[in-house]
Amino acid sequence: MELWHLFLSAQVQMVLVAIILLQFVNWVVEAFKFKVLLQTPEKPKIQLIIKAIYIGNFTALLTPERIGNFVGRSWVLKSIKKDTIISTILGNYVQFCITIVIAFISLLLLSQHTQISYHLPNENFIILVYFIFSIILIISFIHLKWATMFSKITYLNSWFQSIYKLVELTSRKKVQVICLSFLRYMIFVFQFYIMSIAFGLPLDFYSIFIIVGVMFGVVTLIPSLIPGNLGTKEAFLMILLGSGPMGIKFSIISFSIWTINVGFSALIGAGFNIVRHKN
Numbered sequence: 001m002e003l004w005h006l007f008l009s010a011q012v013q014m015v016l017v018a019i020i021l022l023q024f025v026n027w028v029v030e031a032f033k034f035k036v037l038l039q040t041p042e043k044p045k046i047q048l049i050i051k052a053i054y055i056g057n058f059t060a061l062l063t064p065e066r067i068g069n070f071v072g073r074s075w076v077l078k079s080i081k082k083d084t085i086i087s088t089i090l091g092n093y094v095q096f097c098i099t100i101v102i103a104f105i106s107l108l109l110l111s112q113h114t115q116i117s118y119h120l121p122n123e124n125f126i127i128l129v130y131f132i133f134s135i136i137l138i139i140s141f142i143h144l145k146w147a148t149m150f151s152k153i154t155y156l157n158s159w160f161q162s163i164y165k166l167v168e169l170t171s172r173k174k175v176q177v178i179c180l181s182f183l184r185y186m187i188f189v190f191q192f193y194i195m196s197i198a199f200g201l202p203l204d205f206y207s208i209f210i211i212v213g214v215m216f217g218v219v220t221l222i223p224s225l226i227p228g229n230l231g232t233k234e235a236f237l238m239i240l241l242g243s244g245p246m247g248i249k250f251s252i253i254s255f256s257i258w259t260i261n262v263g264f265s266a267l268i269g270a271g272f273n274i275v276r277h278k279n
Contacts, residue, residue, distance in 0.1 A: 015198040016256070019191050023260050026187045027053050030091075033180035034073075036173050037087040039165035040080050051272050052076035056088070058269030061262060067092070072269060076276070082162040090166050091177070096220065097137040098181045103217020104130035106210045116207055118240050120214075130217065141178075144169060188212065188257070195253045201246065211250070214240065233258070 031049045038044075044052075055072035062068060070088035077084040107127045110116065120126065140146060144167045169177075193208045203211070219233045234251040241247035 012198045015194050016260070018194060019257060019260050020264065022187055022191050023265060026184055026261065027057070027265060029180055029184050029187070033094075033177055033184070034087060034091055036176050036180070037091050037166065037169070038080070038083060039087070039162075039169070040083050044077060044080075048076065051276075052084070054265060054269035055273050055276070056269065057262070057265040058267075058273060061266040072273070075273070083165070086162045086166055091181075094141060094177050094181045095184065097141055098178070098185050099216050099220050100130060100137055101134045102185060102213045103220075104134045106213025106217065109210045110214055113207065113210060116203075116210065117242065117246070119242065120240060126218075141174065185216075188216070188261070191257050191261075192253060195257060196250070199249045199253060201249055211237075211241070215254070 028050060031046055031053050034053065035043055035046065035049055038049075052073040052075075053069075055076055056069035057072070059072035059075075060067070060069035063071075069092070070085045073088050074081045074084045104127070107123070107130055110118065110120070111123060111127070147163055147167055189205075189209050189212050192212050193205050196203050196208055215233055215236060219236050222232055222236075233254045237251045237254055238247045241250055
């Protein structure tokens with residue numbers, strides 16, 4: 001009942017409105033990142049890309065690990081379907097790289113943080129794994145030529161041109177994509193931060209950054225067949241922070257932010273898709 005009254009408070013409702021607005025900012029940033037990656041002579045207008053992003057969120061919700069966002073995007077941008085799919089996959093890959101690298105940094109900071117009470121078994125081994133994984137991912141994005149091996153697969157022969165365009169991505173565009181991916185990540189962190197203030201958690205931005213970094217990093221590598229990875233983050237937070245008030249409140253915050261960023265954006269995408277079919 002106490003948590004229900006907390007949700008009804010004016011402060012939490014104002015924060016929820018702010019998180020909804022940040023959700024729009026987040027997906028607009030994703031649209032600009034996609035536009036940078038899209039290596040076509042004439043790029044679609046940003047409004048059309050945003051529409052494709054939201055419909056992609058709808059199809060992503062229906063797939064494990066939300067990997068199906070390229071499906072909805074290709075429905076909207078069907079004239080450049082192959083480029084859309086390849087660009088989306090690479091964009092997802094860069095966001096994954098950012099998540100893993102920040103997870104490694106967060107794990108290091110967590111081990112030195114004296115104000116966060118946590119439980120993480122095999123901590124040193126996990127840090128080592130994320131360090132090695134981070135190095136591999138960074139190198140693989142800097143040198144994208146390894147991606148051309150996919151074009152040797154018979155089924156993917158017709159995709160060679162689209163794959164090769166991204167292999168030739170300039171260093172400037174790679175930096176832009178990394179910066180936009182990092183900005184998206186920081187929007188997530190800020191959402192958690194303002195929500196934690198509304199819930200009265202005694203955590204500063206630095207602590208929130210560490211907890212969110214570890215949570216996203218670990219959960220990203222946990223296989224899940226549940227649409228949208230629902231419940232995985234919340235369960236991990238209960239393990240990491242315990243089943244006391246801190247763990248419970250942070251899990252509720254995580255679920256609320258998931259509902260807005262993933263569930264609400266998927267509903268918008270479903271609406272766009274219905275309108276698209278009517279037209």
